[in-house]
Amino acid sequence: MLKAATGELVLVRFSPMNQDRFVRQATDDADYRESLGEERIWAISAYGDCLGEGETVEALVSRICEEAECGGPRIWLITGGTLSREGYDAVLSEPPPHHYDVIIGSELGTEDRSRLVESVGKLAGLFGPGREKNPAC
Amino acid sequence: MLRNLVLHRPDVRIEIDLNSRSRDGYTLARLSRADGPVLVDDDVVVFEPDDRVAAPARVVRVDREHDFAFLDVDWSLLREDLAYGKSPRPILSGVIGRLSNSATGVTMRIRETQQTWIGDFVEVAPRPVYGIVAP
Numbered sequence: 001m002l003k004a005a006t007g008e009l010v011l012v013r014f015s016p017m018n019q020d021r022f023v024r025q026a027t028d029d030a031d032y033r034e035s036l037g038e039e040r041i042w043a044i045s046a047y048g049d050c051l052g053e054g055e056t057v058e059a060l061v062s063r064i065c066e067e068a069e070c071g072g073p074r075i076w077l078i079t080g081g082t083l084s085r086e087g088y089d090a091v092l093s094e095p096p097p098h099h100y101d102v103i104i105g106s107e108l109g110t111e112d113r114s115r116l117v118e119s120v121g122k123l124a125g126l127f128g129p130g131r132e133k134n135p136a137c
Numbered sequence: 138m139l140r141n142l143v144l145h146r147p148d149v150r151i152e153i154d155l156n157s158r159s160r161d162g163y164t165l166a167r168l169s170r171a172d173g174p175v176l177v178d179d180d181v182v183v184f185e186p187d188d189r190v191a192a193p194a195r196v197v198r199v200d201r202e203h204d205f206a207f208l209d210v211d212w213s214l215l216r217e218d219l220a221y222g223k224s225p226r227p228i229l230s231g232v233i234g235r236l237s238n239s240a241t242g243v244t245m246r247i248r249e250t251q252q253t254w255i256g257d258f259v260e261v262a263p264r265p266v267y268g269i270v271a272p
Binding site: 013014015016017018021024025028029031032034035036044045046047069070071072073074093094095096099 | 154155156157158159160161162165167185186187188190192200202203204205210212215
């Protein structure tokens with residue numbers, strides 16, 4: 001199981017978890033923001049919360065999976081610290097409860113798709129080792 | 138007996154990312170990833186192909202200009218997607234298949250010409266049984 005410090009953000013990602021589908025969701029997200037009249041920002045969704053005092057990562061993950069309006073048998077875990085060190089920001093974007101946007105970038109124009117694919121692939125690789133079974137299933 | 142077949146068109150299926158949400162918390166999906174027309178207040182089925190799970194959902198609104206549907210998914214009913222890979226298609230004539238009643242184990246052949254779809258749920262009167270038309 002993932003290790004995290006008290007107070008650190010832990011993110012849970014449900015399926016899909018592969019580069020092609022990450023690219024697709026990030027593009028959908030950018031299109032959605034544009035449809036709202038906002039800047040095109042590429043992001044993927046995840047669910048998260050901060051590790052409480054005396055709380056185990058297992059308990060936190062169970063709580064997120066039970067409270068998130070979502071589901072699926074497989075989950076992938078990552079800490080906010082790992083994301084931050086690799087240059088990604090996680091931004092709380094409720095509703096629904098615990099929903100976060102993991103920001104990939106804002107200057108990934110469609111004419112330069114290779115940068116998007118590269119950045120998304122790196123992000124998928126960061127999540128990849130943290131695969132677990134959904135404790136709420 | 139077979140004259141009383143009542144056919145229900147299967148719900149439109151839409152592929153989703155289990156994590157994706159709109160600003161108001163609904164599940165965000167692309168209309169172009171649905172296998173049929175999507176209308177507001179329709180009941181649909183959302184599915185995620187990697188985990189092979191599916192759940193019922195209601196269409197809250199659509200944005201055709203930007204190709205989005207906003208879906209209220211009943212996550213409590215997320216289950217294994219038994220229809221995965223079995224895309225509905227029309228069968229217009231001939232023997233259209235078998236009607237199986239999973240409760241009784243009774244299987245009968247449907248011999249009348251009848252428009253239906255593989256995967257349709259079928260009700261037979263006067264003693265209702267429910268089943269799925271098998272290819």
